Amino acid sequence: MSEPPPRPAPPTPHAPPLAETAAPPAQAAVGAGAVRGCATPTHDLAIIGGGPAGLGAALEARRLGLRVVVLEREAEAGGIPRHCGHPPFGLREFGLPLTGPAYARRLVAATRAAGAEIRTHTAVVAIEPGPRLVLATPHGVDAVDARRVLIATGVRETTRAGRLIGGTKPGGVMNTATLQGLVYLNRQRPFVRPIIVGTELVAFSAILTLRHAGIRPLAMVEPTAHVTARWPSALLPRLLGIPLWRGTELVAIEGTERVTGVTLRSASGTRHVATDGVVLTGGFRPEATLVRQSHLTLDPATGGPEIDQFGRTCDPAIFAAGNMLHPVETAGWCHREGRAIAARIAESLAGALPPPEPALRLRPADGVLYAVPQRIVPDARTTGAIQLRAAAPVRGRVVVRTSASVRGPAVDTVPERRILMPLATIPPDAAGEAEIAIEPDGRHR
Amino acid sequence: MTTPEATAEHYDVAVIGAGVVGCAIARRFTLDGARVVVLEKAAEVLDGASKANSAILHTGFDAPVGTLEADCIRAGHAEYREIRDRLGLPLIECGALVVAWTAQEAARLPALIETAHANGVTDVAPLSAAQARALEPALGPGVAAAFRVPGESLIDPWSAPHGYLAQALLNGATLRCEAEVHGGVRNGESWRLETAAGPVSARLVVNAAGLFGDMVETRLLGAATFRIRPRKGQFVVFDKTAAALAGHILLPVPTATTKGIVVCRTAWGNLLVGPTAEEQEDRTTATLDGPTLARLRARAEEILPALAGHEITAVYAGLRPATEEKGFRVRAEPAAGYIAVGGIRSTGLSAALGLAAHVRALWDAPLRPIADPVWPAMPNLAETAERDWQRPGNGGIVCHCERVTRREVEAALTGPLAARTFAGLKRRTRVTMGRCQGFGCGAEIAGITAGRLAVPMLPRDGDE
Numbered sequence: 001m002s003e004p005p006p007r008p009a010p011p012t013p014h015a016p017p018l019a020e021t022a023a024p025p026a027q028a029a030v031g032a033g034a035v036r037g038c039a040t041p042t043h044d045l046a047i048i049g050g051g052p053a054g055l056g057a058a059l060e061a062r063r064l065g066l067r068v069v070v071l072e073r074e075a076e077a078g079g080i081p082r083h084c085g086h087p088p089f090g091l092r093e094f095g096l097p098l099t100g101p102a103y104a105r106r107l108v109a110a111t112r113a114a115g116a117e118i119r120t121h122t123a124v125v126a127i128e129p130g131p132r133l134v135l136a137t138p139h140g141v142d143a144v145d146a147r148r149v150l151i152a153t154g155v156r157e158t159t160r161a162g163r164l165i166g167g168t169k170p171g172g173v174m175n176t177a178t179l180q181g182l183v184y185l186n187r188q189r190p191f192v193r194p195i196i197v198g199t200e201l202v203a204f205s206a207i208l209t210l211r212h213a214g215i216r217p218l219a220m221v222e223p224t225a226h227v228t229a230r231w232p233s234a235l236l237p238r239l240l241g242i243p244l245w246r247g248t249e250l251v252a253i254e255g256t257e258r259v260t261g262v263t264l265r266s267a268s269g270t271r272h273v274a275t276d277g278v279v280l281t282g283g284f285r286p287e288a289t290l291v292r293q294s295h296l297t298l299d300p301a302t303g304g305p306e307i308d309q310f311g312r313t314c315d316p317a318i319f320a321a322g323n324m325l326h327p328v329e330t331a332g333w334c335h336r337e338g339r340a341i342a343a344r345i346a347e348s349l350a351g352a353l354p355p356p357e358p359a360l361r362l363r364p365a366d367g368v369l370y371a372v373p374q375r376i377v378p379d380a381r382t383t384g385a386i387q388l389r390a391a392a393p394v395r396g397r398v399v400v401r402t403s404a405s406v407r408g409p410a411v412d413t414v415p416e417r418r419i420l421m422p423l424a425t426i427p428p429d430a431a432g433e434a435e436i437a438i439e440p441d442g443r444h445r
Numbered sequence: 446m447t448t449p450e451a452t453a454e455h456y457d458v459a460v461i462g463a464g465v466v467g468c469a470i471a472r473r474f475t476l477d478g479a480r481v482v483v484l485e486k487a488a489e490v491l492d493g494a495s496k497a498n499s500a501i502l503h504t505g506f507d508a509p510v511g512t513l514e515a516d517c518i519r520a521g522h523a524e525y526r527e528i529r530d531r532l533g534l535p536l537i538e539c540g541a542l543v544v545a546w547t548a549q550e551a552a553r554l555p556a557l558i559e560t561a562h563a564n565g566v567t568d569v570a571p572l573s574a575a576q577a578r579a580l581e582p583a584l585g586p587g588v589a590a591a592f593r594v595p596g597e598s599l600i601d602p603w604s605a606p607h608g609y610l611a612q613a614l615l616n617g618a619t620l621r622c623e624a625e626v627h628g629g630v631r632n633g634e635s636w637r638l639e640t641a642a643g644p645v646s647a648r649l650v651v652n653a654a655g656l657f658g659d660m661v662e663t664r665l666l667g668a669a670t671f672r673i674r675p676r677k678g679q680f681v682v683f684d685k686t687a688a689a690l691a692g693h694i695l696l697p698v699p700t701a702t703t704k705g706i707v708v709c710r711t712a713w714g715n716l717l718v719g720p721t722a723e724e725q726e727d728r729t730t731a732t733l734d735g736p737t738l739a740r741l742r743a744r745a746e747e748i749l750p751a752l753a754g755h756e757i758t759a760v761y762a763g764l765r766p767a768t769e770e771k772g773f774r775v776r777a778e779p780a781a782g783y784i785a786v787g788g789i790r791s792t793g794l795s796a797a798l799g800l801a802a803h804v805r806a807l808w809d810a811p812l813r814p815i816a817d818p819v820w821p822a823m824p825n826l827a828e829t830a831e832r833d834w835q836r837p838g839n840g841g842i843v844c845h846c847e848r849v850t851r852r853e854v855e856a857a858l859t860g861p862l863a864a865r866t867f868a869g870l871k872r873r874t875r876v877t878m879g880r881c882q883g884f885g886c887g888a889e890i891a892g893i894t895a896g897r898l899a900v901p902m903l904p905r906d907g908d909e
Contacts, residue, residue, distance in 0.1 A: 073842065073845055074885075075841070083888075121841040121842075123842050123845055123848075125848070136834045136835070136842055136848065137841075138837075138838070138839055138840055138841040139837045139838070140834075140835055140836050140837040140839070141835050156880075156881045156884045156885065157884060159880075159881065159882035159884065160760075160882065161682075161757050161758060161759045161760045161882055162756060162757050164735045164738045164739055164742070164757070164760065165733070165735060166732065166733045166734045166735040166736075166737075166738070167732055167733055168730060168731075168732055168733070169733070169761070171867065171902060171903065174883065174887060175881075175882075175883070175884045177884045177885065178883050178884055178887035178888055180888075181887060181888025181889065182887070182888045182891060182903070185888055185889075185892075186888050186891060186892050186895075188888075188891065188903055190903050251735055252732070252733075252734075252735070256729075256730065257900070285756070287881075289684065289685065289686055289846075289880065292686040293685075293686060300754050
């Protein structure tokens with residue numbers, strides 16, 4: 001890996017962590033103003049979350065000579081790929097189809113080799129202006145002051161509670177990530193004949209995970225008429241002989257200690273099916289509690305922070321990257337995005353980013369679930385794209401309605417699919433409010 | 446193993462049922478010097494009605510005047526405040542607002558205020574709609590009038606009964622789980638109870654069997670004086686980000702049958718809405734119903750419109766041991782060595798310590814109170830006081846949504862009141878009870894608890 005000349009700050013590869021003696025009193029309540037003081041920033045960049053996006057940002061920031069710390073709440077960095085014991089990961093980064101854990105290990109090793117400090121067992125519990133991050137560590141409460149902060153806390157799947165599924169609450173109901181942890185990390189078999197709910201890409205990861213543990217799913221159920229994930233993943237259940245029940249909704253779970261069955265509803269009525277487990281897949285939502293409890297503006301459409309095309313939130317010292325901006329993309333995409341935004345952060349430290357205002361504010365309208373970035377700042381070098389998702393399967397064209405209507409790409413899409421509209425198509429002087437919509441072309445998909 | 450010839454262990458008092466009421470009664474008799482055994486049918490304590498409630502310490506302002514329930518809530522509220530520091534139990538004195546949403550409801554507020562005064566809750570204050578809104582700016586449109594009850598408070602509904610029982614155990618009481626009482630006979634001065642864990646003999650039997658109170662009474666006395674009619678309550682819990690929307694406990698104007706849908710914070714910093722009141726025959730299973738939960742969420746969003754867009758953290762349902770009558774059903778047969786504490790259909794958490802003192806006074810056997818009892822310090826899980834994650838040496842956070850440390854999990858798996866089931870571990874620590882419901886930590890918790898729970902979290906290797 002080539003090292004470009006350092007800028008803007010001289011590198012101090014191993015900035016010392018805050019001394020334990022400098023920790024605030026343990027009684028300090030968490031929240032705005034809890035940990036005060038105008039400490040000199042010990043880091044140029046503090047990254048919250050050591051998944052693909054955070055590690056990508058750390059790697060790039062080190063390449064650019066920044067003093068970087070990654071704050072990872074788990075015992076090991078690597079993020080969600082750590083649990084995904086199947087390929088393909090890392091085709092883009094390493095040119096090899098790796099398993100998730102192997103990919104995660106490589107990312108961590110590359111980041112460490114570049115001189116980034118990774119602190120594990122370190123949970124950020126508050127983001128404060130400054131920026132200052134309040135930390136929970138095995139040694140109690142601590143804090144980090146940094147010149148810039150990057151939030152890369154990722155996503156989680158919608159739980160059984162969030163889906164308002166009825167019935168009882170036996171053991172054996174879990175999201176894909178828990179299943180992966182049980183199978184790949186603990187080598188446990190939580191059930192024998194579960195059903196899989198959902199058909200996003202992660203549902204196919206659930207199938208591979210079950211297969212790894214020798215568990216044969218009873219069926220895969222999808223409430224809509226469409227399989228969400230794109231070809232060729234959608235062929236997987238058929239290849240493995242797993243029934244796929246479309247237009248079928250899980251309405252109730254039965255059992256006391258363990259799952260004994262479920263109630264399913266489809267156009268043909270309600271029926272009971274015996275099963276011993278339920279894997280609830282997808283329905284990704286940003287792990288954005290920290291953002292909600294901070295001074296940052298949240299975008300209700302994504303559930304993550306509002307950003308401009310540089311990844312900059314409404315606090316110009318705080319940036320965000322990865323899946324918390326756009327639930328949900330692949331690990332490789334997030335890694336690349338983390339690297340790109342780290343480069344923008346280096347520019348920000350050098351005073352090279354345009355001011356955050358004026359900006360064009362994008363609001364999702366007809367047919368658009370969300371669009372990122374939500375703010376577009378006039379910028380001579382504008383590259384990159386607006387990334388958006390359709391709310392429902394649709395064929396048509398993306399449009400941005402400012403004072404005039406700007407035509408974007410033609411699309412034939414489903415909600416899980418990424419749509420990109422080049423920023424260069426937006427007039428450079430556009431400001432104020434704009435809608436981004438998908439205008440259907442009238443043909444049925 | 447239970448044979449008629451087996452020798453019974455002998456106690457002064459056998460408490461049947463380790464719910465909040467049984468735990469408080471066990472503590473009272475133990476501290477007063479009795480040898481106590483607690484007999485619990487389930488593998489874990491607090492496994493019946495006490496596992497699900499709205500986690501409020503009531504003042505009793507709205508209790509029927511002059512009833513045992515009103516007396517016990519008042520006494521229970523006072524004793525909780527008196528002992529909670531020594532047991533390390535939280536008390537969040539947020540107060541309640543009783544909110545009238547229609548003119549008809551507003552017309553009933555003066556009578557409710559009068560009831561509060563008659564119940565000795567004299568600090569209630571009527572509020573105009575504007576005053577209520579000033580106190581709770583997030584309230585939705587349509588508030589007609591309100592009044593404030595300063596003494597209504599939030600507590601941890603599990604650390605309290607665990608604390609009562611832990612104190613009993615540390616001062617000599619015995620706990621037997623998986624010890625369902627199948628029957629019993631009175632021989633002169635004492636009972637011989639046949640339980641699933643062997644025979645037990647006791648001078649006094651206190652039936653605090655909650656949802657099974659009438660069945661236990663029938664097994665012991667041949668017939669019951671009350672009949673349990675389980676009443677289900679479903680709840681929806683919003684994420685901690687929503688808690689700032691309500692300072693007070695927001696109570697509706699009650700009806701003849703129910704206190705109605707409450708919206709309030711929890712001691713753990715979430716926001717909950719519930720319960721429903723649905724009669725059913727089943728005493729063990731409280732099923733959730735998707736459309737009902739959706740209606741609860743919709744009602745909560747009417748009360749606090751800003752709740753829309755906040756995530757739902759958990760949903761749960763519980764059963765209240767209601768009977769054919771509204772009041773508590775306490776039946777004392779001192780000569781027969783039997784006291785039943787039945788029909789604690791609501792307010793059991795608030796009334797438990799008061800009920801315990803009441804039951805103790807019904808038994809006139811001379812006892813010598815323990816001079817210097819041991820006071821266990823319960824781990825604090827409330828957001829308003831210092832948590833373990835804020836202290837050094839905590840072993841790191843295991844469950845991030847609820848910030849539960851490894852040291853807390855280890856502590857809950859050891860000691861005289863160690864968790865015996867995964868549900869019991871959750872009640873003691875809150876692991877997996879946050880917004881991700883185990884997405885992040887489920888596998889790790891399964892690893893930590895493997896082989897250490899009486900009822901394993903997952904099938905053991907080879908189980909099929």
